Amino acid sequence: MTDLHITSAANPRLKALTALRRRRAREEAGLTMVEGLEELQLALDAGVVPRALYHCPELMPDPHLQAELVDRVRERGAETIRLGRAAFEKVAYREGPDGVLAVVASVTRRCAELPHLDGDAPLVLVSQGVEKPGNLGAMLRTADAAGIDAVIAADPVTDWGNPNLVRASKGTVFSVPVASDDTATTLRWLDERGIALVATTPDTDVEYTEIDYTGPVAIAVGAEKYGLTPEVLTAARHRVRLPMVGHANSLNVATSAAIVVYEAVRQRREQGARRSLSG
Incomplete structure (x- = not known):
């Protein structure tokens, strides 16, 4: 399976992704974002199945870890999208992003x-x-x-x-x-x-x-x-x-x-x- 590749920061798909920073958008979609290699690995260990993984090889410090993570997410049936650096920095919500951001189901439990x-x-x-x-x-x-x-x-x-x-x-x-x-x-x-x-x-x-x-x-x-x-x-x-x-x-x-x-x-x-x- 090959990645969808997005290089433009103006891509409409990224607009929908950045909307998840707002609580109302998260609640309406039932989705949230997990950014960061360590955070996503822990979520995967806990059984989370991502809806999509956005990754940027230019920002990831270890190509081996990147490939391993992408393969692990793909095995769970999630779509993987490769972003150019400008595109990823637009959707990232943390300073110094490490090139990994996943969309997952929100935790909503009474x-x-x-x-x-x-x-x-x-x-x-x-x-x-x-x-x-x-x-x-x-x-x-x-x-x-x-x-x-x-x-x-x-x-x-x-x-x-x-x-x-x-x-x-x-x-x-x-x-x-x-x-x-x-x-x-x-x-x-x-x-x-x-x-x-x-x-x-x-x-x-x-x-x-x-x-x-x-x-x-x-x-x-x-x-x-x-x-x-x-x-x-x-x-x-x-x-x-x-x-x-x-x-x-x-x-x-x-x-x-x-x-x-x-x-x-x-x-x-x-x-x-x-x-x-x-x-």
Whole structure:
């Protein structure tokens, strides 16, 4: 199979591609973009089947990797389109593109559509009203590294298909089970599964290390400016804070999420180690 070859940056097909930078266009088409070799490889590893692959040999640093990636995408039945440098730089949304951009189906899933949570102590991350795609992407990288069972965006401001979120997540938006829903539905979904809610807030005396995360737990973080809403704080079994001894009264939301998530991971690993010794 040979590539379609586009050299002109004015090609109408590229206009439709750049339209996917807009949320409305993504939602109408059910599509988004994955740019970058590392991000696309992770998406492919997660089972994603691209609709089309746009690639530019002039921008790819390793011809062998390029050929391997193109062959891998073709094997999944996707169309491959070779672009000239000017054409690719028009559709790329990142600085210093590496010559790889794929069109894939957007991740659109509600809480009820999440896969079954394995084990008797799932660990879930909930982000309520988080605005910045970079923060959500960073949380997904933490979730992937920590083995989080699901990440739920409650009352999301952005969508999981935002190209900047996909980029910031390094493609882990395709490997971590994610969902979007309103806050009330999210809280009900957690309650029905007996998952205790831990809310992060500066308005408590309980530090994040002082509670038990070894059971079924959902860690909730709120919007960058205002934090979690009273609805979530009221529903929480625990409210915890991170100690702050400087002049700032809070950390970046993605950093806060990572700190609390890894405290949960630490406690769970210690519990597992104790069980192994006692067994």
